[in-house]
Amino acid sequence: MLKIIWRTLLILGTAIGLSVLFYHAVNAGWLPGIGLQPVFEEDRRLNFVFADQSGLRDPAGTNRNVFPFRSEFNGRDFNRRDFDRDFRTEGTFIQGLAEVVRNLGLIALTVIGVTLINAMFRLRQRKATPQT
Amino acid sequence: MHKTNLFLDLTLLTVFLVIMSPPLTGIPWHEWLAIGLSAAVIIHLLLHWEWITHVGASFFKKVFHRSRLKFIVDALLFVAFTLAMSSGLLISRSVLPTLGLHIARNTIWRGLHNLTANLTLFLVSLHFALNWDWVTGMIRRYVLKPLLNLRSARKPVVSIEPNPPQQSTH
Numbered sequence: 698m699l700k701i702i703w704r705t706l707l708i709l710g711t712a713i714g715l716s717v718l719f720y721h722a723v724n725a726g727w728l729p730g731i732g733l734q735p736v737f738e739e740d741r742r743l744n745f746v747f748a749d750q751s752g753l754r755d756p757a758g759t760n761r762n763v764f765p766f767r768s769e770f771n772g773r774d775f776n777r778r779d780f781d782r783d784f785r786t787e788g789t790f791i792q793g794l795a796e797v798v799r800n801l802g803l804i805a806l807t808v809i810g811v812t813l814i815n816a817m818f819r820l821r822q823r824k825a826t827p828q829t
Numbered sequence: 830m831h832k833t834n835l836f837l838d839l840t841l842l843t844v845f846l847v848i849m850s851p852p853l854t855g856i857p858w859h860e861w862l863a864i865g866l867s868a869a870v871i872i873h874l875l876l877h878w879e880w881i882t883h884v885g886a887s888f889f890k891k892v893f894h895r896s897r898l899k900f901i902v903d904a905l906l907f908v909a910f911t912l913a914m915s916s917g918l919l920i921s922r923s924v925l926p927t928l929g930l931h932i933a934r935n936t937i938w939r940g941l942h943n944l945t946a947n948l949t950l951f952l953v954s955l956h957f958a959l960n961w962d963w964v965t966g967m968i969r970r971y972v973l974k975p976l977l978n979l980r981s982a983r984k985p986v987v988s989i990e991p992n993p994p995q996q997s998t999h
Contacts, residue, residue, distance in 0.1 A: 716915035793853025811958035
């Protein structure tokens with residue numbers, strides 16, 4: 698029992714360690730190679746997009762309310778509006794089923810590919826081995 | 830033991846496929862099923878602990894071996910799944926609010942969640958493909974064979990009796 702608890706803690710510890718490292722790597726902008734900006738830069742970009750849309754940065758803009766701590770300025774509603782864009786929950790049940798079938802198809806294709814490669818290796822080994 | 834492994838693995842695959850399709854379940858089920866899946870993954874790892882430690886300890890002794898490839902794929906799968914879970918928690922709409930935790934969400938984590946989830950799907954399919962022989966063997970042993978046995982047991986038994994005595998007509 699103690700062994701199981703110890704192993705579980707080891708697994709959880711590794712997972713938490715990885716997550717913390719990942720969190721800091723993204724926040725610090727250590728992963729620009731895969732197109733990731735630091736989180737604070739992304740926040741700033743979104744704020745500018747919102748400011749452009751609402752005319753906050755433009756003195757001749759339609760919205761002259763420049764009070765910076767309005768609820769929608771980087772607030773819950775603004776984030777949610779941007780955040781929900783491209784979110785894959787707005788589909789029907791049928792679309793969900795289609796996704797399941799597509800993923801199953803991907804798994805089946807991988808199995809076929811790996812099985813074929815495996816068979817080719819075996820055939821090659823059999824040919825290379827001199828028959829007695 | 831093999832039977833437990835087989836049914837746990839098939840359940841894991843089914844739940845994973847359901848989780849990978851949020852429109853099918855909706856966000857709350859998507860999140861809570863993912864939490865359940867994490868617990869099941871821990872059980873899966875505990876059941877295969879001997880293999881992990883054995884291959885891990887002798888990893889560099891014979892690098893070019895099928896089990897080494899499996900080990901690398903499994904390690905990458907663990908990393909990808911962990912990152913998908915952590916990025917998923919950072920954009921959680923159901924689990925964390927239920928626990929009373931509120932995190933300022935960012936679109937970066939959304940993108941990362943998609944990326945790591947797709948990577949996990951690819952690695953799961955590779956993991957499944959590399960263990961295909963075991964899966965087919967176990968399905969034959971624990972699913973097909975019992976079914977065939979059951980079918981043969983249900984067949985009506987034709988009793989072979991000696992010819993009934995013929996009645997004399999005279």
